[in-house]
Amino acid sequence: MSRPDTKGTPWYKQRWPWLLMAPPLVAVIAGFYTLKLAIQSWDGLVSDDYYKEGLAIQQRIDRTAKAAELGLAAWVQWNDGRLTLWFDPARLKIDPPHLITVRFVHPTQSGKDQQLNLVLDQGRYWAPLALPTMGRWHVIIEDESRQWRLSGTIVVPTEREELIQPIVPKE
Known part of the structure; x- marks a missing residue:
């Protein structure tokens, strides 16, 4: 049984490094997309002064x-x-x-x-x-x-x- 010749093939032409890098890369891209959504749709606080709101309940x-x-x-x-x-x-x-x-x-x-x-x-x-x-x-x-x-x-x-x-x- 012989092994495939990988000495002459660069790493980026092999599939295993790409399969191992795909999940972290997808996580980073999803993180940046989530950050973009959070910045664009910041809703602010419903109430800025919770203590004052608490006093007004009665x-x-x-x-x-x-x-x-x-x-x-x-x-x-x-x-x-x-x-x-x-x-x-x-x-x-x-x-x-x-x-x-x-x-x-x-x-x-x-x-x-x-x-x-x-x-x-x-x-x-x-x-x-x-x-x-x-x-x-x-x-x-x-x-x-x-x-x-x-x-x-x-x-x-x-x-x-x-x-x-x-x-x-x-x-």
């Missing part, structure tokens, strides 16, 4: 409890680039406020958040709204004086109405 709970006490529950509908919002008249214990603030908060990318000030018009609030991405959005509804707060989730786009009602945590 205030949010109190405002949500106030909304429950007032019987506030809002129906939200978003379709064809138009936001329509109205309060459930069966639950409402006060006159609907003339002006409300509605915030759409993206769960992971704070740069896509939007805020609208809506004025009451014939029992409903409406405004043109173009959300940059489809999917799940947090909706926060507040009155002008920030006495109460409703929050919930809506999936965009949708043809149906979504009910946003106060959910007060039990102690």
